[in-house]
Amino acid sequence: MQTLIARSLKYTNNELSVLDQYLLPHQEVWHACDSVAQMQSLILSLKVRGAPLIGLAATLLVAYLAEQGQSKAQLAQAIDDLESTRPTAVNLMHCMAKMRIALAQDDHLGALVSTAEHLFNEDVSLCDQMATLGAELVNPGDNILTHCNTGALATAGIGTALGVIYKAHQQQKHIHVWVDETRPLLQGGRLTAYELAQWEVPYTLICDNMAASLMMSGQVDKIFVGADRIAANGDFANKVGTYNLAVLAKHHQIPFYVVAPETTLDRACPNGQAIPIEQRDPQxxxxxxxxxxxxxxxxxRAKVYNPAFDVTPACLVTGWVLNSGVYSQQDLVGDVFK
Structure with missing residues (x-):
C-alpha cells in the first residue's frame, strides 16, 4: 500500500498508526495498530473518532491485514467486526461495503489495497470540495458558531464544517468562531480549539448552554455543523447538542448549515427516526x-442518560453543504438525497 498521511491517521513503512485524540490537546501520542480488536478498542474509546476517519481507519486496517496474508474468511470477519463497532456513523458502513466488494474480486489483495487508497484520497478531495462550496456562504466578518470537532482530526482532508471555516479564513474573510465545548467529552474544547489555534483562526470557547444568549444578543451570524448520518429526507444525526442549536437558530433566524460528504448520506434510511443512536458509558x-x-x-450510583448523538429534523436546516453542491429546503422536494 502506498504511503498515506493525514493529521491523525497514517500508513508508512508497512505500519498503520493513529493519533490518540483522547489525549489531545496536551499530549500527541501515536498508536501502531495491527489487529481488529485493537482498532475496535481505539474507536470505542474515542482515540479514533470522527465519522469519516473511523471509516478510513477501519479500511486501512483491512488492507493492512490483507497484505499480512490473512485469508478471505479472516478478512470477511474483520470487515463484519469493524462495521459493528459504532452504529450511528454511516461512513464506517459505507467503507466496509466497498471493502466487501473488493474482497469478492479474484485479485482480492490488489482490490482491497487499491480500494483503501482510493477511499483515503477521495476523502481529501471531498473535504476540499465541501470547503470551497461552504466558504462561499461565509461573509467577511462573520461570527460563526460550531459544535463538536469536524476538522482535519476527524477526516483525511481539512475537515467538513471546520474545513469550511478554515477555507474562509484562508480567503481572509476575517471571521471569528464561537466554539461549543461539546459536553460530555469536550471535543470542542479539546480538539476544535486546538485545531483553530494551530490554524491561527480567531476563536472563543463557550459552554454549550451559552449559545442561546449569544444568539439573542446578535453575536452569531451563521452556524456550521457536521453530520454522522444524513437520512433520505434530510434529517441528520450529529453529536448530541446539535438539535438544540438548530432549534435556537430557527427561533433567532440564524442560517444553520450541515456540512458532510455524500459518503455520510444514507439513502436507505428514510428519516431521522430510523437512525440508530449509540448510547455511551454513564461514566x-x-x-x-x-x-x-x-x-x-x-x-x-447516579442514573445516566448518555446518547452520543441527537437527530435534527430537516425542517430546521437552512442548507446541506455536500461535496456535490449546496442544497436548500426547496431541493428536498425533488428528492435530491434519494
Missing part, C-alpha cells in the same frame, strides 16, 4: 477524564 457524564486526569463529580 462520561458522571465525571470527566483525559490527559488531564480523572474527576468524578456525580454520585456513583
Amino acid at each position: 462520561e457524564v458522571t465525571g470527566v477524564s483525559g490527559s488531564f486526569g480523572v474527576c468524578q463529580w456525580a454520585p456513583r
Whole structure:
C-alpha cells in the first residue's frame, strides 16, 4: 500500500498508526495498530473518532491485514467486526461495503489495497470540495458558531464544517468562531480549539448552554455543523447538542448549515427516526477524564442518560453543504438525497 498521511491517521513503512485524540490537546501520542480488536478498542474509546476517519481507519486496517496474508474468511470477519463497532456513523458502513466488494474480486489483495487508497484520497478531495462550496456562504466578518470537532482530526482532508471555516479564513474573510465545548467529552474544547489555534483562526470557547444568549444578543451570524448520518429526507444525526442549536437558530433566524460528504448520506434510511443512536458509558457524564486526569463529580450510583448523538429534523436546516453542491429546503422536494 502506498504511503498515506493525514493529521491523525497514517500508513508508512508497512505500519498503520493513529493519533490518540483522547489525549489531545496536551499530549500527541501515536498508536501502531495491527489487529481488529485493537482498532475496535481505539474507536470505542474515542482515540479514533470522527465519522469519516473511523471509516478510513477501519479500511486501512483491512488492507493492512490483507497484505499480512490473512485469508478471505479472516478478512470477511474483520470487515463484519469493524462495521459493528459504532452504529450511528454511516461512513464506517459505507467503507466496509466497498471493502466487501473488493474482497469478492479474484485479485482480492490488489482490490482491497487499491480500494483503501482510493477511499483515503477521495476523502481529501471531498473535504476540499465541501470547503470551497461552504466558504462561499461565509461573509467577511462573520461570527460563526460550531459544535463538536469536524476538522482535519476527524477526516483525511481539512475537515467538513471546520474545513469550511478554515477555507474562509484562508480567503481572509476575517471571521471569528464561537466554539461549543461539546459536553460530555469536550471535543470542542479539546480538539476544535486546538485545531483553530494551530490554524491561527480567531476563536472563543463557550459552554454549550451559552449559545442561546449569544444568539439573542446578535453575536452569531451563521452556524456550521457536521453530520454522522444524513437520512433520505434530510434529517441528520450529529453529536448530541446539535438539535438544540438548530432549534435556537430557527427561533433567532440564524442560517444553520450541515456540512458532510455524500459518503455520510444514507439513502436507505428514510428519516431521522430510523437512525440508530449509540448510547455511551454513564461514566462520561458522571465525571470527566483525559490527559488531564480523572474527576468524578456525580454520585456513583447516579442514573445516566448518555446518547452520543441527537437527530435534527430537516425542517430546521437552512442548507446541506455536500461535496456535490449546496442544497436548500426547496431541493428536498425533488428528492435530491434519494
